[in-house]
Amino acid sequence: MMLELYAHPFSSYCWKVLIPLYENDTSFTYRSLEEPGNPAEFARLWPIGKFPLLVDDGKPVMESSIIIEHLQRFHPGPVAFIPGGDAALEVRMLDRILDNHVMNQMTRVVVDAIRGPERHDSVEVAEAKAALQKAYAWLDQWMSGREWASGDFSLADCAAAPSLFYADWVDPIPEALISLRAYRARLLARPSVARAIDEARPYRSYFPLGAPERD
Numbered sequence: 001m002m003l004e005l006y007a008h009p010f011s012s013y014c015w016k017v018l019i020p021l022y023e024n025d026t027s028f029t030y031r032s033l034e035e036p037g038n039p040a041e042f043a044r045l046w047p048i049g050k051f052p053l054l055v056d057d058g059k060p061v062m063e064s065s066i067i068i069e070h071l072q073r074f075h076p077g078p079v080a081f082i083p084g085g086d087a088a089l090e091v092r093m094l095d096r097i098l099d100n101h102v103m104n105q106m107t108r109v110v111v112d113a114i115r116g117p118e119r120h121d122s123v124e125v126a127e128a129k130a131a132l133q134k135a136y137a138w139l140d141q142w143m144s145g146r147e148w149a150s151g152d153f154s155l156a157d158c159a160a161a162p163s164l165f166y167a168d169w170v171d172p173i174p175e176a177l178i179s180l181r182a183y184r185a186r187l188l189a190r191p192s193v194a195r196a197i198d199e200a201r202p203y204r205s206y207f208p209l210g211a212p213e214r215d
Helices: 010-023 038-043 066-076 088-113 122-143 155-170 177-191 192-206
Strands: 003-007 029-032 051-055 059-062
Touching: 003 010, 003 038, 010 029, 010 066, 010 088, 010 155, 010 192, 029 038, 029 051, 038 051, 051 066, 059 066, 066 088, 088 122, 122 155, 122 177, 155 177, 155 192, 177 192
Parallel strands: 003 029
Antiparallel strands: 003 051, 051 059
16 A cells, blocks of 8 residues: 655644654655645645645545554554553543644744734734643643653654644743653654654744744
């Protein structure tokens, strides 16, 4: 079977899917949305236009969490991203927390910057940053004494890596949140995550708030 991934190297949700593909050294064709022809085919396959999109032997699979579960079910490797039994509930819970309360709050600030100065919404930005700080505080407590978010490296960590990478650019994690800052550092050092970060470096100029000189 042939796997194709329509994705952009700088996209946080695309990283979320690239990380498990790299973890398990899964063979796939990377249909970068920076390359001619791929955006049009992507739009044909998925008119809603939200990436990433996995195509498995001609069948489109949408939504990053579902793509990861699809990979585990139909293209398993040594790393299982969703454990069996009741442990799966905690992993899925953390995945939703990281997407909704970190990734999506970070995105609110980025989208405001993309809109341009004439359409900035200071209330929207302040609310998003306040939500991020609440999530940071909760995650710092959660990560105390843990290496990964829930047991072994999992779907939750695939969500955490891009979430915390970009969120810290948008609204830095406070120095006092030692456990969360250490977790982010461990994520960035993991080879699969580091590979996604390196592949995105040529596109850092796309970041509308200005990419910091770190990471």
